Amino acid sequence: MARTRTARLMDGAGLARRIIDTSAAAAADIHGRTGTAPCLATVLVGEDPASVTYVRMKRARCEKAGIRSRHVALPASISTRGLTEKITELSDDPAVHGILLQHPVGRHIDERAAFEAIAPDKDVDGVTTHSFAAMSFGLPGFVSCTPGGIMRLLDEYDVETAGKHAVVVGRSPILGKPAGMLLLSRNATVTYCHSRTSGLSDIVRQADILVAAVGRPHFITGADIKPGAVVVDAGYHPGNVGDVDHASARDRAALITPVPGGVGPMTIAVLLAQTVEAAGRQLGVS
Known part of the structure; x- marks a missing residue:
């Protein structure tokens, strides 16, 4: 199989700075008005x-x-x-x-x-069952910050989700599960996997969009990745490594998040944005 060109990095740090700048302006407006x-x-x-x-x-x-x-x-x-x-x-x-x-x-x-x-109106980290249900049904509320950041990254890089096969490796109630639900809401076909999934590599190789959130360093290698896939690595481990082996994955993926500088900064950016949004709602200026 011919190798694809080296994957383009998804700059979460840069996007996060822009989101925080927007949030800072909104926070200043709320402060000035109230x-x-x-x-x-x-x-x-x-x-x-x-x-x-x-x-x-x-x-x-x-x-x-x-x-x-x-x-x-x-x-x-x-x-x-x-x-x-x-x-x-x-x-x-x-x-x-x-x-x-x-x-x-x-x-x-x-x-x-x-x-x-x-x-619920103060759950800016999106960790309650109320927030998960609201997110799943498309109702007003706050999303889990890391999955919310992932979706903003996909939007920033014009990643088409409708009709694509998204594979989420991880089932955390505040990361893997909500990430899959958000992708499903964008009309992706979602498969949930985890460390005990039988034939995991075969399933991961089908992913047009891969979200690695299993919590194990270098758990997914380049050989597991479909050529041209979008790879989002939500893991972080000592030595600045993620759940994906980036050295081998970059030769097959089209887009990939770096570790650090990818998903991590986006998590904090969404937390701040949702805090400002919550304040606006509670103070009646949203």
């Missing part, structure tokens, strides 16, 4: 180094975009009840427009119960 700046509350359980870094980065991006950030640091020993009570308190606070619960939260905590304590 005297209130959009506010995102970040909730962190424990002191996991990666989680601490992610939250710090998100708060810094908020500040640059004119979004206030309220940080709630909770001990790793907190119970499910204690965590849900704190989130409910934030949900009831009119000064908070969006809530981000950084995960994971600890094995002793019922993470789903904690997510469900977030009021």
